[in-house]
Amino acid sequence: MMKETTLSRSIRVICAGGLALGMHAAIAQQAADQQPIQRVEITGSSIKRIAAEASLPVQTFTQKDIQRTGVTSVTDFIQQLPVMQGFTASSDSVGGGGGGLTTASIHGVGEAYTLVLVNGRRIAPATSGTTIDISTIPLAAVDHIEVLTDGASALYGADAIAGVVNFIMKKGSAPLTIDAKYSDPQHPGGKDKTFSISKGFGDFDADGYTLFMSYSHQDSDRLKASQREFAKTGIINFNDPKTGAPLQFFNGSSRSIPPNVTVAYKNAAGDKKSVSVNPYLKLNGKCPAAHVDLGDGQCYFDYTSSVEISPEIKRDGFWASGSLKLGETGLRAFSDMSFNKSDIYATIAPYPAEFSLAKSSPLFAKYLQPYLTQEQLDGMTSATVKYRLQDLGGRAYDYQSKATNIVAGVEGPVAGWDINTALTYSRNKQPQNYLGGFPLADKFNAAMASGQLDPFPYALGEMPAAMQDVLRSTQYTGNYNTTDIKVYGWDMHGSREVFSLPAGPAMLGAGIDVRKTKFSQLANQAVAHSEILFDDDQPEFAYSRKSGGLFGELETPITKEWSVTTSARYDRVTKLSDDLHGGDVGKNQSAGTFKISTRWQPTKTMVFRGAYGTGFKVASMTQIGQPLADFGVTGGTYNCPLSAANGLQNHPLAQYCDTRGQLEVFQGGNPDLKPEKSRQWTLGAVFEPTSNFSAKVDLWSVEIRDAVTSVSEELIANDPNKYIDLYTIKHKASTGLDTLAIKLLPINIGRQENKGVDYDFQYREKVWEGKLTGRLAGTYIYHSRYTTPGTDDQWETSLNEFGSDNAVQFRNVIAASLTYDIGRFTHNLTANYRNGYKDKHHDVDNCAVVTNDANGDCVDVQLDVPSYTTLDWQTSFRAMKGLELSFGVKNLTDRNPPLSLRNTGSHQLGYDPRYASALGRTYYIGAQYKY
Structure with missing residues (x-):
C-alpha cells in the first residue's frame, strides 16, 4: 500500500473536513509518526507549539473554548470574536429585511467575502450569493472552529477574499453526551433554553465503521423594546454634547x-x-x-414603542456522520448529513x-x-x-428555514495519489409566513x-x-412567499510527492470542483397581486448558474527551516439562466488567481510567515438579475429631497414628494455588474520564548476593486443632485396615486481598502495549587476606506465613525480573559471591549434633532458614542465522573448599550443593536453528562 506522506495527509484532511484551512495548516498539526491529525493545546513545549503554526494565520477554537463563553448558538460565539466586524446580527436582521439571517464577516470586509464551510465544504447559502446563515449550523455537533484570517482563494474558491470560517463537526466513537443550558436575563424578556444529545459508535480500525449522531433544540423568548428603558421609544431627550442645551431626537x-x-x-x-x-x-x-x-x-x-428587540426562536438540528472501510483497498467511504429547522417569530411595528x-x-x-x-x-x-393599524397588533412573521446538507464520498490511495472525492447536495428553503397584522x-x-x-x-x-x-376579520394569515436555494456539487482533490530536494520532498496538490446553484423566490398566488392593502405586486424569479474551478499547489522546502508554497486557481461562473421566463441574464465570467505563502523558522521558539494572493468574486444572482421590486420604505425620515433647497423644485418628480416622511423604496438588480477583484496579504510572527508565554501578531491587508454595493438611502436622500437617476415614482394600488421613490440598485463602487493587525498573547503560571492563564486577543484596524458610490477618486471612511454605508468599522476590538483551574473547578473572567466612535451626523436640513423647548428649532448634532465594555464570568465544577456543572453571568456589571441616534436599518432606536446587546445582565446554568 502507498506510504502516506505529510502532504497527502494534509490534502486528505482538507478534503474530508478534518482541517480545511490550507495545506500548511494541516501539515503543522500532524504528528511525525502518521497518527491521525488533530489540533491540541501544547502547554509544556514551545517546540511543539511552534511546530503547530503554519504559513497562514489560523485561529482555532475548541469545544471547551466555546463552552467557557456561555453561548448557546454558533451565531453568538462567532459574532463575539474580535476579528468579526460588519456581520448581520439577529436583532438587526429582523425588521431590517434580513428575515432573521445571521452571518460572519472577517475584519469588517463584509459577510459576502467571508467563506463559511462545514467540514471543508460549502453548504447552501441563505441568499443568491455565498452568504451563509450561520444560525443553521448546530452548535452541539461542532467539534471545533477554525478561522483563517487570510484569503484562501486558491484552495476554496477565489471568492474567499476576507478569509474562511470552517466548522469541523464531531465524528467517530464518542460517549453518550447530554447537555442542557438555561439562561435568564435579570430584566424581563430574552430567556433561552437549549438541549442536546449525542452518541458515537464504532471503531474504524477494529469494526470497519464509525457513526456519530447528534440532536439539539433551542428555544428563545422574545424581547420587546418596551422591556428596556433605553430602547422603548423613538422620542429621545438628551443634552447637546457641546453646549449642554436640552435637545430631542425623534424618528417617527x-x-x-x-x-x-x-x-x-x-x-x-x-x-x-x-x-x-x-x-x-x-x-x-x-x-x-x-x-x-x-x-x-x-x-x-412613535413606532419604536411597538417593536421587538429580538425575536422568539425555536430551532432543531440533527447531525450524522459516518464512515465505512472498503475492504482491504485502503479506501474509506464517508458521509455527512444534517437537517436543521428554525422558526423565527418576529413582530415589528403595526401595519x-x-x-x-x-x-x-x-x-x-x-x-x-x-x-x-x-x-x-x-x-x-x-x-x-x-x-x-395598531388595533390589529404588530406585523407578525414566521421566518422559517429548513436546511438540508448531504455529502457522500470516498477517500484513500489511488494510482499513487491520495484522493478525496465527494458529491454534495445542499438546500435552504425559507418560507416567509404572515401570522397576523396584514389586512386584505x-x-x-x-x-x-x-x-x-x-x-x-x-x-x-x-x-x-x-x-x-x-x-x-380583514387580516390575512398564511404563506407570503418562499425562497429556495439548492446547490449540487462534485469535487475531487489529490496529492503526491513529485520530486526530492535536500531539505525534503516537494509535494503537489491538485483539485477540481463544480457546482450548480439554483435560486428562486416564488410568491403565494393568493397574495401575489396587491391583495394585501398598501402592498404591491410581488416579483417572482428563479435563476440558476454553474461554476467550476481548478487548482494546483506546490510546496517546496528550500531549507530545513524555510518552505515556500505556490498555488494557482482558475474559476469560471456562467451567466444566469432564467428558469421562470427563459433566456439568460448577465455575462459569463472567469479569472485566474494565485497565492504565494512562506514559513520560516529560524529558531525553535520563533516562526515568521507571510502570504500574498489575489481574489475574484462574481456578484450574487439577485444583484445581477432581480427585477425592480417594492422594498417598503426608508428606515430614516427625510425632508423632501427634490426641494428648492436643493434646486430641484421644478424637477418633474418634485410633484410626488411629501414635505417630510419616509421615502418609498424599490430594490433591484444590475446585469452589467463587473466581477470584483482583490489583492490580499498577511505578514506575521509567532514567538514563544518560554513554556509560559506565547505571542502571535499578524498584519493583514485586503484591497478590492470594483466592489459591489448599493448607494445608501442616506446618500440618495441627502445628495439628490448626484443621485437623481436613482429617483422614480411608485404607483400605489391602494390609493391609485403615484409617490416619490428611490431605487436601491447594486453598482461597482470602485475600491475598498482594509488594513490591520491581529494579535494574541497568552501567559500561564502556577498559582497556589492551580493554573492561571491570561489571554489578550484583539484586532487593530489602522486603515479602512472606500470610494463614494458614483465616483472613482472620492474616498470615505467608516473607521471609528458612522459612515455613508450606515456602518461603523471599529479600530479596536479586544477580548481579555483570565482562567483559573484548581482541583475540580475552573473559573473564567472575560472582558469584551469596543472603542467609541462618532455617531451618525444629523444636520439642520433633515431636522431629526430639535431644541427641546417651545421653539423646536432644528439643530446640527453628532454624538460621540463612548466605548463599550462588558464582563462575563463563568465557574464550572466537575461534580463527578462524567458530570460537569456550570454557572455564569454575562454582562456582569449590567452595562446598557450606549446612546446612538442611528435611524436607518432595523426599527430599533436609541442604540445600535449591531454593536451592543440589549439583554443586560444575564444568568445561566448548564449541565453536561457523559456516559
Whole structure:
C-alpha cells in the first residue's frame, strides 16, 4: 500500500473536513509518526507549539473554548470574536429585511467575502450569493472552529477574499453526551433554553465503521423594546454634547393612529399643492399618546414603542456522520448529513397603510371637510389616508428555514495519489409566513365603505371591541412567499510527492470542483397581486448558474527551516439562466488567481510567515438579475429631497414628494455588474520564548476593486443632485396615486481598502495549587476606506465613525480573559471591549434633532458614542465522573448599550443593536453528562 506522506495527509484532511484551512495548516498539526491529525493545546513545549503554526494565520477554537463563553448558538460565539466586524446580527436582521439571517464577516470586509464551510465544504447559502446563515449550523455537533484570517482563494474558491470560517463537526466513537443550558436575563424578556444529545459508535480500525449522531433544540423568548428603558421609544431627550442645551431626537412615521390625511389640490392659479390634516389633532388640540406634533398638521407615530428587540426562536438540528472501510483497498467511504429547522417569530411595528378617501364618503364630510378651505375643497384631486393599524397588533412573521446538507464520498490511495472525492447536495428553503397584522385590501375597503370600520376618532386602545373584531376579520394569515436555494456539487482533490530536494520532498496538490446553484423566490398566488392593502405586486424569479474551478499547489522546502508554497486557481461562473421566463441574464465570467505563502523558522521558539494572493468574486444572482421590486420604505425620515433647497423644485418628480416622511423604496438588480477583484496579504510572527508565554501578531491587508454595493438611502436622500437617476415614482394600488421613490440598485463602487493587525498573547503560571492563564486577543484596524458610490477618486471612511454605508468599522476590538483551574473547578473572567466612535451626523436640513423647548428649532448634532465594555464570568465544577456543572453571568456589571441616534436599518432606536446587546445582565446554568 502507498506510504502516506505529510502532504497527502494534509490534502486528505482538507478534503474530508478534518482541517480545511490550507495545506500548511494541516501539515503543522500532524504528528511525525502518521497518527491521525488533530489540533491540541501544547502547554509544556514551545517546540511543539511552534511546530503547530503554519504559513497562514489560523485561529482555532475548541469545544471547551466555546463552552467557557456561555453561548448557546454558533451565531453568538462567532459574532463575539474580535476579528468579526460588519456581520448581520439577529436583532438587526429582523425588521431590517434580513428575515432573521445571521452571518460572519472577517475584519469588517463584509459577510459576502467571508467563506463559511462545514467540514471543508460549502453548504447552501441563505441568499443568491455565498452568504451563509450561520444560525443553521448546530452548535452541539461542532467539534471545533477554525478561522483563517487570510484569503484562501486558491484552495476554496477565489471568492474567499476576507478569509474562511470552517466548522469541523464531531465524528467517530464518542460517549453518550447530554447537555442542557438555561439562561435568564435579570430584566424581563430574552430567556433561552437549549438541549442536546449525542452518541458515537464504532471503531474504524477494529469494526470497519464509525457513526456519530447528534440532536439539539433551542428555544428563545422574545424581547420587546418596551422591556428596556433605553430602547422603548423613538422620542429621545438628551443634552447637546457641546453646549449642554436640552435637545430631542425623534424618528417617527406619518402613518398614525388615528390617521393623518394628505389632500392634494390645485389652487386658483392651477399650481399643484397639498395640505395634511389630522382630525384628532384638530379636535383635541394635541396628538394622542405615542405621537408627536411636528407642526405640519400631522401626528407622527412613535413606532419604536411597538417593536421587538429580538425575536422568539425555536430551532432543531440533527447531525450524522459516518464512515465505512472498503475492504482491504485502503479506501474509506464517508458521509455527512444534517437537517436543521428554525422558526423565527418576529413582530415589528403595526401595519402602515395608505388608502384613498373619496370626497363623497360620509367620513370625508364628517372628519375632513370642516378643516379644509374652499379653495382646497374646490381644487381637490385626491385625499390619502395614512393609517397605522395598531388595533390589529404588530406585523407578525414566521421566518422559517429548513436546511438540508448531504455529502457522500470516498477517500484513500489511488494510482499513487491520495484522493478525496465527494458529491454534495445542499438546500435552504425559507418560507416567509404572515401570522397576523396584514389586512386584505378588499375586506378592509368593504368594511370602510359599509361604515363598520371608522378609524378617525379612536386613539390607541379606544376602538370599540366590535369594531376591533371587524378589523381583525380583514387580516390575512398564511404563506407570503418562499425562497429556495439548492446547490449540487462534485469535487475531487489529490496529492503526491513529485520530486526530492535536500531539505525534503516537494509535494503537489491538485483539485477540481463544480457546482450548480439554483435560486428562486416564488410568491403565494393568493397574495401575489396587491391583495394585501398598501402592498404591491410581488416579483417572482428563479435563476440558476454553474461554476467550476481548478487548482494546483506546490510546496517546496528550500531549507530545513524555510518552505515556500505556490498555488494557482482558475474559476469560471456562467451567466444566469432564467428558469421562470427563459433566456439568460448577465455575462459569463472567469479569472485566474494565485497565492504565494512562506514559513520560516529560524529558531525553535520563533516562526515568521507571510502570504500574498489575489481574489475574484462574481456578484450574487439577485444583484445581477432581480427585477425592480417594492422594498417598503426608508428606515430614516427625510425632508423632501427634490426641494428648492436643493434646486430641484421644478424637477418633474418634485410633484410626488411629501414635505417630510419616509421615502418609498424599490430594490433591484444590475446585469452589467463587473466581477470584483482583490489583492490580499498577511505578514506575521509567532514567538514563544518560554513554556509560559506565547505571542502571535499578524498584519493583514485586503484591497478590492470594483466592489459591489448599493448607494445608501442616506446618500440618495441627502445628495439628490448626484443621485437623481436613482429617483422614480411608485404607483400605489391602494390609493391609485403615484409617490416619490428611490431605487436601491447594486453598482461597482470602485475600491475598498482594509488594513490591520491581529494579535494574541497568552501567559500561564502556577498559582497556589492551580493554573492561571491570561489571554489578550484583539484586532487593530489602522486603515479602512472606500470610494463614494458614483465616483472613482472620492474616498470615505467608516473607521471609528458612522459612515455613508450606515456602518461603523471599529479600530479596536479586544477580548481579555483570565482562567483559573484548581482541583475540580475552573473559573473564567472575560472582558469584551469596543472603542467609541462618532455617531451618525444629523444636520439642520433633515431636522431629526430639535431644541427641546417651545421653539423646536432644528439643530446640527453628532454624538460621540463612548466605548463599550462588558464582563462575563463563568465557574464550572466537575461534580463527578462524567458530570460537569456550570454557572455564569454575562454582562456582569449590567452595562446598557450606549446612546446612538442611528435611524436607518432595523426599527430599533436609541442604540445600535449591531454593536451592543440589549439583554443586560444575564444568568445561566448548564449541565453536561457523559456516559
